Structures are given as C-alpha cells and as structure tokens.
Amino acid sequence: MWIQDRETRGGVISALRDGLIRSLVPLLLIAGSPGPAAAWPKDLSNPAADKGDLILPMPCGGAMAFRKVLIPNQGPLNDYGIVVGGDDADHAYAEHPRPAQIAGSFDQDAKTRYYLIGKYEVNRAQYAALGSQCQPPADDQRLPQNNVTWLEAMAFADRYTQWLLKNAADKLPKDGQQPGFLRLPTEVEWEFAARGGLAVPVAQFRERTFPMEDDMVRYVWFEGTESANGKPQPIGMLKPNPLGLHDILGNVDEMVFEPYRLNRLDRLHGQAGGFVVRGGNYFTPQAEVRTAQRIEVPFYVKGEPRRAETTGFRLVMTAPVESSREKLKSLREGWNKxxxxxxxxxxxxxxxxxxxxxxxxxxxxxxxxxxxxxxxxxxxxxxxxxxxxxxxxxxERDDQRKLAAKAALRLGAFLCQKMGADGKWVDAAETLLKQREAAFGADDPGVKSRRDQLKGDRAALTENLLYYSETILGAAAIYDGPVLGEQFEVLKTELELKNYQALLGYADTYYRQLMAYRGNPAVRQNAWLNDCKALNKK
Incomplete structure (x- = not known):
C-alpha cells in the first residue's frame, strides 16, 4: 500500500534503508576482510622444505622461508675476513677481488652468530599478501616478483617487518632485547651467502660459482632452451647452493642494499651511483654465470622509477648493532683495545x-x-x-697476523692427518715385509722390492715429519699464545660448520703440541708422529 503522507513515507523509507544497511554491513565486512585465511600449500612458500629452514608467517595464511648464515663470533668488534669479487679481467673495474668483512646479528651459541637470508626470491604470492587484499593461491604466484623498483622492494621489507612486529614478534630472533628487521641484503651479505659461506671449503669459496655436484642446469636458470627458455621460472624448482638457497644465481637479478661503486683494487671507489643487482637472470648466458657479477642499474629511466621483468629480490633479517646498553659498553671497551x-x-x-x-x-x-x-x-x-x-x-697488522695464525693451524691439522695416514701405512708395510721375509727369505725378489719401496716410504715420512716439526717451531716463534688460542677457537668453529669433524681431532692435536712446545721448547718428533698416528687409527 502506498503511503500518502510524505513525512510518514520518508520515515518508513529511512527505517527500511537503515535496516537494510544494518543487515548488509556484516556481509560486506565478511566479504571485504581477509579474515583468518587457510594456510598456503607448501609449494607456494617452501617447495623444497629442508632441515634448518626457519619459517616466518605472513598475512593471508602465507609464509616465507629463511636460512641461517653462520659466522664465527670473536667478540662485538671482531668480524670475519673474506675476499669477494672475481678474476675476470674484462670486469675487473667492478669485480676485482678485494678484502671484506662480515659478522652475524644474532647469537647461535657462544662461538657463532648468524643472520637470516631468504631461502627463495620473494614470489608474487608473498608480495601480494602484504598488499590491499589476499589473493587465492595460484601456480603463477610461485614466480619471483619482478617489475618492482628498489624503493618498492625496501617498502615491502618495511611492511613485512611491521606486520611481524605486530602479529608474530615472538617468532623473531633477537639481539638482546632488539628484534630482527627485514631489508635488502648488503653486497657482502649476499655474496657470502651466494658462495656458500662456511658450508664450503676455503679453497672452493673463491671459485667462479658455488660447488655443484651436477651440471649447472640443475642449479641455475640461465639463457637457452635447455634452461630458462627466455622467461622467469617458479621458485625452488632447482637444486640449492650449499647453504640451502635456491635460485641465488640466475632466474631474476637480485637487488641489494648499497649503491653501486667502482672497484679500486683493494677497496671500492668513493663515488656512489645507482643500485646494484647480483646473480644474473634468465637471459644471462651460461658462460657468464658467476657469483662475482655486479651490475649498476639507474634508479630512474626516462623520468620513471626503473622496473624490469628480469629483476627481483630476496630479503635478509638482521638487528641493530647497538642493541642494548650492555652491548654499547662492550663495543666501547673493544674500541679502546x-x-x-x-x-x-x-x-x-x-x-x-x-x-x-x-x-x-x-x-x-x-x-x-x-x-x-x-x-x-x-x-x-x-x-x-x-x-x-x-x-x-x-x-691491520694484527688482523693479518690473526689470519696467518689460523692458516698455520689449519696447515698443521692437514699435515698431522697426512702424517698419521703415512705413518700407519709405513707400519703396515713393515709388518708385511717381516712376514714375507719369514716365509720366503731375505733374498726373495719380492722381499727386496718391498724393502726398497719401504725405504722410500720411510724417507718421505721422515721428510714430512721434519716439515711438520718446522711448522711447530715457526708458529711458536711468530705467534703469541693468546693469538693462537683465539684463532684455534675460530678454526674449530669453521671446521664444525663445514662438517669437517674428522679434521677436528688433528687440529686439536697440532694445537696442543704447539702450545706444549711453547711452554717447553723440546723437539719431540717421534711423539708428535705417534700422536697423529693414534688419531688415524680411530
């Protein structure tokens, strides 16, 4: 029935309208709110789950996987020296080898600290999760997020950090009372992790790429139909590097924190330019894939922030350096020393x-x-x-002396292992020779041949033992006890992190022999040899 009275009619319409709005608001809120979304499928956030993964939650039921990068801890102002860069003459102006230093942000234990780095490149699903609304999971969202500017990548790290601080602060590592935060990696953080960090032998750390047990096509998306075929690929499809990081080389270039600087042999040039991308991409020829590659990219192109299909990023989590009053006090004390x-x-x-x-x-x-x-x-x-x-x-002199002392201890450990094996071989050869002499007589041709061989083996062992003894005497004369003790602890940490458990005993034996000689300078070659042989029998 039509209501004639305008005022009454208006009141009815208003009441109907208000009632309709009240009934629709809950439905609109439910439709527009992300709500408690279901957890993502594993393939979207951690397709190659492995022991040691650290998983942090994200909005929309998402997650991001990180890996620890372990570094020996020698105190608040002591860092770990490495060499970054490569040996390509054509790129020496940008990539010439130079010394660098790295340190961890969080305590692993008394001897080790670490920072976290993304296990994969940030993908589309993760980038969208911190946007305006949640997106339903889809296969193409496993692709690395590209076409973002450097500032947008940093803004994403900021949004994610703020979300974690509000929603998952208990899951963040801390240095003292300071929780970790996310940002782009520095060049040294990126390159140390890309090369495999302490998970690779020292001799392989400086190679063109991290160690690969299989063909490169199993580890890197590069140019060509046998690999990327001219387009980015979903995260985690290939094998990881020794630290468990996927696609650290190839797929998309990865932006880093600092501006680009030229290389001046042992240091970077003073002029700062555009931003830096590392690792190469799916258009990089296989022959050009190298960990040292660093390319300058302008922040702006044709008046617009630079974006590229070939460029993405991964994040690191670190912490403030001056994380507490106690830390600041120890920093000042360390500085004074x-x-x-x-x-x-x-x-x-x-x-x-x-x-x-x-x-x-x-x-x-x-x-x-x-x-x-x-x-x-x-x-x-x-x-x-x-x-x-x-x-x-x-x-600088002290730092070089420490590195040399650690190298001397490492050499001593290898020599002890070598002598132990050679000494055991000579002992076994002597036993076999005696048995053959008893069976066939001293004039037997086989006995004579074995005797000559044993003579040569003994001479080689004697020469190696002499060299081993010289290393003990030389190290004792050059390095003082505190330096040797400090660097022995660093070496032990390195060997443990590199899973060189078998070499730990030899390093410990060499160090004990060296320190005993410093206390009582008596050359005990036979005792030193027997110590190393005893370890070889275990």
Whole structure:
C-alpha cells in the first residue's frame, strides 16, 4: 500500500534503508576482510622444505622461508675476513677481488652468530599478501616478483617487518632485547651467502660459482632452451647452493642494499651511483654465470622509477648493532683495545720503570696524551691524525697476523692427518715385509722390492715429519699464545660448520703440541708422529 503522507513515507523509507544497511554491513565486512585465511600449500612458500629452514608467517595464511648464515663470533668488534669479487679481467673495474668483512646479528651459541637470508626470491604470492587484499593461491604466484623498483622492494621489507612486529614478534630472533628487521641484503651479505659461506671449503669459496655436484642446469636458470627458455621460472624448482638457497644465481637479478661503486683494487671507489643487482637472470648466458657479477642499474629511466621483468629480490633479517646498553659498553671497551701496541720496556728486575719507559708501553695512548697537551690547534689535529693512522696500521697488522695464525693451524691439522695416514701405512708395510721375509727369505725378489719401496716410504715420512716439526717451531716463534688460542677457537668453529669433524681431532692435536712446545721448547718428533698416528687409527 502506498503511503500518502510524505513525512510518514520518508520515515518508513529511512527505517527500511537503515535496516537494510544494518543487515548488509556484516556481509560486506565478511566479504571485504581477509579474515583468518587457510594456510598456503607448501609449494607456494617452501617447495623444497629442508632441515634448518626457519619459517616466518605472513598475512593471508602465507609464509616465507629463511636460512641461517653462520659466522664465527670473536667478540662485538671482531668480524670475519673474506675476499669477494672475481678474476675476470674484462670486469675487473667492478669485480676485482678485494678484502671484506662480515659478522652475524644474532647469537647461535657462544662461538657463532648468524643472520637470516631468504631461502627463495620473494614470489608474487608473498608480495601480494602484504598488499590491499589476499589473493587465492595460484601456480603463477610461485614466480619471483619482478617489475618492482628498489624503493618498492625496501617498502615491502618495511611492511613485512611491521606486520611481524605486530602479529608474530615472538617468532623473531633477537639481539638482546632488539628484534630482527627485514631489508635488502648488503653486497657482502649476499655474496657470502651466494658462495656458500662456511658450508664450503676455503679453497672452493673463491671459485667462479658455488660447488655443484651436477651440471649447472640443475642449479641455475640461465639463457637457452635447455634452461630458462627466455622467461622467469617458479621458485625452488632447482637444486640449492650449499647453504640451502635456491635460485641465488640466475632466474631474476637480485637487488641489494648499497649503491653501486667502482672497484679500486683493494677497496671500492668513493663515488656512489645507482643500485646494484647480483646473480644474473634468465637471459644471462651460461658462460657468464658467476657469483662475482655486479651490475649498476639507474634508479630512474626516462623520468620513471626503473622496473624490469628480469629483476627481483630476496630479503635478509638482521638487528641493530647497538642493541642494548650492555652491548654499547662492550663495543666501547673493544674500541679502546683496537690498535693498542704494548711494547714491553726493559727494566731490571725489581726496579720501577721511568715515566718515559711507561709511555712506551702504548705509543698510541702516548700520542693522545701529547696531542691533548699541545697548545696549537693545528698541531693538535695533526697529532690526532697520526694517532688514528697508527691505530689503523697496527690493527691491520694484527688482523693479518690473526689470519696467518689460523692458516698455520689449519696447515698443521692437514699435515698431522697426512702424517698419521703415512705413518700407519709405513707400519703396515713393515709388518708385511717381516712376514714375507719369514716365509720366503731375505733374498726373495719380492722381499727386496718391498724393502726398497719401504725405504722410500720411510724417507718421505721422515721428510714430512721434519716439515711438520718446522711448522711447530715457526708458529711458536711468530705467534703469541693468546693469538693462537683465539684463532684455534675460530678454526674449530669453521671446521664444525663445514662438517669437517674428522679434521677436528688433528687440529686439536697440532694445537696442543704447539702450545706444549711453547711452554717447553723440546723437539719431540717421534711423539708428535705417534700422536697423529693414534688419531688415524680411530
């Protein structure tokens, strides 16, 4: 029935409208809200699940897989020295080998720290999960997210970090009370992980690519119909590198944190340019695939932020450096020890040192005292510059000495293993020779042949034992006890992380022999040989 009264009619219409809205609002909210979405299928977030994966949740029921990159921990201001870059002469201006340093953000244990790096390149599903609304899972969402700008990649890391802090803070690793956060990796973080980190032998770390037990086509999406065939491929289809990272080479280029700089032999050039992409992509020829590849890309092209079908990214999780008041205190204490040069002043027993002699204990500190006392501002600054330069020089010397000490300990471990095997071989050959002599007589041609062979083996063992002894004497003369002890702990951590368990015993034996010689400089070649042989029998 039509209501004639306008006011009454308006009230009825208003009531009907309000009632309709009230009835539709819950339905609209349900339709528009992501809600508690069902978990993604494994193929969308971690298609090659493996032991050691760390899975962090995402909106829309999603997830992202990370891997730990372990690094020896020597204290808050001590880092781990590596060499990055490659040997291609045509690309030396960008990729020439240079020293670099890396350190972890989170404690694994007392001797090891780590940072996290994405197991895969960020894919389309993960990128969309932090967008305006959830998307139903689909096969094409396994493709790496490309066509994003550098700023958009960093913004994605920011959105994801904020979501984790609000929804899954208990799942984030912490340094002290500071939780981890996500960003693009630095070049050194990316290259250290791409080469396999401590999961590969030192000799293979500097190779053109990480070690591959199979053909490259099983590990890398590169140019050609036998591989990528001119288009990006879903994440996790190929074998991983030794750290468990998939598609770290090939598929799509990966953006990193720092701007591009040229290479000046042992350092990067001072001019900062565009951003850097690493790893190559599905248009990279197989012959050009290399871990050292670093290419400059402009932030803007034709007035627009640069995007490319061939470029994507993966994330790392790290933490603030000054993560607590206690950490800051230890950093300051460590800084004060850097570059210290304790020069023992000679003094007769029981006689106090003169003021001048005490000053020689630490010339760096003495320079600071002199500069503070200088009245002329120019002279004060010059003395401070000399002090800083001296500290840098001493610290560089100390760092090189530590690396050399660790190399000496590693060599000693290999030599002990070699001597143990050779000594056991010689012992077995002597036993067989005696048995044959008893059976056939000393004049038997076979006996004579074995005797000559044994003579040569003994001579080789004696020569190796002499060289082994020289390494003990040399290391004892060059390196002091604290340096050897510190680097022995670093070496043990490296061997454990590289799964060289068999070599640990030899390293421990060599270190004990070396320290015993330092305490009592007596050459005990036969005892050293027997120690190594005893390990070989286990």
């Amino acid at each position: 850097l570059g210290s040069a304790a020069i023992a002043a000679e003094a007769s027993p029981g006689q106090p040192q003169s003021i001048d002699a005490k000053a020689l204990d630490d010339p760096v500190a003495e320079l600071g005292v002199i500069s503070d006392a200088a009245q002329d501002a120019n002279m004060k600054n010059r003395l401070r510059n000399v002090q800083n330069r001296l500290k840098m020089t001493i610290q």
